[in-house]
Amino acid sequence: MSDDFLALDRLTLAYGGSVAVEDLSFALAKGELVALLGPSGCGKTTTMRAIAGLMTPRGGTIRLGGRDITRVPANRRGVGLVFQSYALFPHLTVFENVAFGLRLRGAGRAEVERRVTAALANVGLAGFATRLPRALSGGQQQRVALARSIVVEPELLLLDEPLSNLDARLRLEMRSELSRLQRELGITMVYVTHDQAEALALADRVIVMRAGRIEQMGPPDAIYEAPTSAFVARFMGFENTFSISDGHLAGPSGALAPGFAVPPVARALGWRPQAVVIGQGPHEGRVAGVSYLGQTVEYLIDTPAGPVKAEMPAGAPRHPAGQPVRFDLPLSGACVLERE
Numbered sequence: 001m002s003d004d005f006l007a008l009d010r011l012t013l014a015y016g017g018s019v020a021v022e023d024l025s026f027a028l029a030k031g032e033l034v035a036l037l038g039p040s041g042c043g044k045t046t047t048m049r050a051i052a053g054l055m056t057p058r059g060g061t062i063r064l065g066g067r068d069i070t071r072v073p074a075n076r077r078g079v080g081l082v083f084q085s086y087a088l089f090p091h092l093t094v095f096e097n098v099a100f101g102l103r104l105r106g107a108g109r110a111e112v113e114r115r116v117t118a119a120l121a122n123v124g125l126a127g128f129a130t131r132l133p134r135a136l137s138g139g140q141q142q143r144v145a146l147a148r149s150i151v152v153e154p155e156l157l158l159l160d161e162p163l164s165n166l167d168a169r170l171r172l173e174m175r176s177e178l179s180r181l182q183r184e185l186g187i188t189m190v191y192v193t194h195d196q197a198e199a200l201a202l203a204d205r206v207i208v209m210r211a212g213r214i215e216q217m218g219p220p221d222a223i224y225e226a227p228t229s230a231f232v233a234r235f236m237g238f239e240n241t242f243s244i245s246d247g248h249l250a251g252p253s254g255a256l257a258p259g260f261a262v263p264p265v266a267r268a269l270g271w272r273p274q275a276v277v278i279g280q281g282p283h284e285g286r287v288a289g290v291s292y293l294g295q296t297v298e299y300l301i302d303t304p305a306g307p308v309k310a311e312m313p314a315g316a317p318r319h320p321a322g323q324p325v326r327f328d329l330p331l332s333g334a335c336v337l338e339r340e
């Protein structure tokens, strides 16, 4: 029972004639944070809309806390939503924005006061109750949106790219805030993102979606270290991923003879830029671009199979742009992929 607080079973979701999500099944334990990760258009938001009750599935069921909610109206699901646009009421103070849902539910004055104050403290906005949204930074507005969602104590909180409008520093700050809140309040969360780092940092489990289906599901370290398909590998930073064709590494513009025996199970092989050796090796390419990143230097190498990205410590000998360079894609640094 513990494993299916939220259970999606064979969900199919369509807009008119076009199917956006097909035969999707997964389950969350109570208190778990699951990240839905995938490229634009893979069906993340559509899945969230169905869980929230904003669209009716073509097929399949959604259960929450043991109850079939597939056709329960959105406002009776006990599901909170936080989207990337904060959608605060501009003319209401921070306090009133957070109080809104409680008042709708008929909470009394003292209860509203107590719960809003607690929610604002939870998101680090204790001194901001009387401000208007326009007098807040983007990160603070997003915190208000979060407080507004948690104040009604939803059974489940859905967050759809909640940090994507924030700058890099704020994103990091909010990411750890969210993580703390989730631990402290024990809220079950589904978190949509197309940012790999965000998914890995926040989630207990990551679901990688591709074209309306689940491509791989597992704990962050398993997805990061052992992607099972070339699609997931590329998402997890194996930027140099080649399919295997006749024992060769096949890229967009040709093929490379690998210089080792390709494992028989491999349908593709992937290397992170840090695993590519440059300055020596069986292959020859030309340095097309050099970017100094501080700790490391990133090289873009033109090769017969297409571009290869390599990253070397900044202290290593440099290879100037425009020059030929030898490089190696060693089997020891490769991720062996059994699916494209």
Ligand SMILES: Nc1ncnc2c1ncn2[C@@H]1O[C@H](COP(=O)(O)OP(=O)(O)OP(=O)(O)O)[C@@H](O)[C@H]1O
Residues within 6 Å of the ligand: 015, 018, 020, 038, 039, 040, 041, 042, 043, 044, 045, 046, 047, 194
């Ligand atoms: N209102 C709509 N009407 C018709 N098709 C839609 C509608 N909304 C989404 N789609 C289609 O459904 C598919 C899934 O879209 P969805 O918004 O769920 O993707 P996503 O993974 O959330 O993408 P993004 O990261 O860009 O938000 C896409 O092919 C999209 O074009």
